[in-house]
Amino acid sequence: MQSAVEVEGLTKSYGSFTAVDHVSFQMEADKIYGLLGRNGAGKTTIMHMLTAQLFPTSGKLKVFGEAPYENNRVLSQTCFIKESQKYPDNFRLADVMEMAESFFPNWDRAYAQSLIADFGLPPRRRMKKLSRGMLSAAGIIVGLASRAPLTIFDEPYLGLDAVARNLFYDRLIEDYGSHPRTIVLSTHLIDEVSQILEHVMLIDKGRLILNENADVLRGRAFTVAGTTSAVEAFTARKKVVHRAPFGALTSATVTGSLTPAEQKQANALGLELAPVSLQQLVVHLTNQHGQEEETL
Numbered sequence: 001m002q003s004a005v006e007v008e009g010l011t012k013s014y015g016s017f018t019a020v021d022h023v024s025f026q027m028e029a030d031k032i033y034g035l036l037g038r039n040g041a042g043k044t045t046i047m048h049m050l051t052a053q054l055f056p057t058s059g060k061l062k063v064f065g066e067a068p069y070e071n072n073r074v075l076s077q078t079c080f081i082k083e084s085q086k087y088p089d090n091f092r093l094a095d096v097m098e099m100a101e102s103f104f105p106n107w108d109r110a111y112a113q114s115l116i117a118d119f120g121l122p123p124r125r126r127m128k129k130l131s132r133g134m135l136s137a138a139g140i141i142v143g144l145a146s147r148a149p150l151t152i153f154d155e156p157y158l159g160l161d162a163v164a165r166n167l168f169y170d171r172l173i174e175d176y177g178s179h180p181r182t183i184v185l186s187t188h189l190i191d192e193v194s195q196i197l198e199h200v201m202l203i204d205k206g207r208l209i210l211n212e213n214a215d216v217l218r219g220r221a222f223t224v225a226g227t228t229s230a231v232e233a234f235t236a237r238k239k240v241v242h243r244a245p246f247g248a249l250t251s252a253t254v255t256g257s258l259t260p261a262e263q264k265q266a267n268a269l270g271l272e273l274a275p276v277s278l279q280q281l282v283v284h285l286t287n288q289h290g291q292e293e294e295t296l
């Protein structure tokens with residue numbers, strides 16, 4: 001199957017500062033990716049290069065097998081929704097929908113209208129009169145109804161309340177089920193999207209430090225909690241990425257999976273084992289990266 005995105009040695013420098021540093025990855029068609037990382041990690045810079053809004057300093061980049069720059073075949077297959085989209089002053093939501101319909105070949109007008117109703121947006125009100133959350137909802141509607149084979153959401157939620165965010169996740173999952181496409185979600189609300197993601201890419205200081213199937217990742221780390229001496233004994237030969245002492249107790253985050261014998265040992269030591277959330281894992285990995293290279 002052809003990859004939706006192929007990137008090799010992708011680099012973007014601003015003078016002596018390297019925002020994206022020799023990043024290589026592929027994104028398969030019809031999969032949901034999480035592009036995660038701390039502020040300033042380089043996520044938006046990567047997304048801007050994928051969507052031809054920025055030229056790489058070096059490296060190779062193909063979207064649907066072609067270079068995306070000034071390539072309408074590729075660009076009409078790509079929808080990029082960012083946090084603060086600007087619209088012409090006189091535009092109403094209906095104008096935005098009309099424009100999107102003219103640009104995206106797979107646009108579904110009826111679906112867009114049903115989403116406008118779901119999010120409770122006023123189609124005739126000028127965009128500049130919409131609230132912050134309503135503007136975000138408008139972007140999300142364009143992203144979903146475009147049905148673009150590569151749809152990228154870069155922190156699309158500014159001002160969006162929890163109910164509306166859940167509506168977005170629900171509609172995304174439903175529509176992806178009936179119209180699979182490659183979806184990239186870049187967000188700091190990792191716990192909220194962790195069940196949606198099929199594959200996780202973690203960017204840190206311009207480098208790709210993790211590129212892993214989400215299910216595999218979920219089984220790659222766990223926390224162990226109990227008395228400090230028992231935790232120390234249990235983790236003696238394990239890779240501990242985080243330790244949180246609390247009086248005589250300690251909770252440690254450990255990478256790697258557990259054998260049945262190790263689970264028995266943990267029980268015998270009176271230790272509690274729990275899976276690590278994706279958000280916790282990302283926090284641990286990006287906190288320590290730079291001090292010590294982590295290999296998951």
Ligand SMILES: Nc1ncnc2c1ncn2[C@@H]1O[C@H](COP(=O)(O)OP(=O)(O)OP(=O)(O)O)[C@@H](O)[C@H]1O
Nearest residue numbers: 014017018019037038039040041042043044045046
């Ligand atoms: N035009 C520019 N000139 C100089 N530095 C830039 C420019 N654009 C981005 N950068 C720097 O590149 C780095 C990566 O920025 P980027 O916007 O890609 O981060 P991000 O991962 O999307 O962060 P956030 O989660 O905060 O949105 C940052 O240090 C940023 O300051």
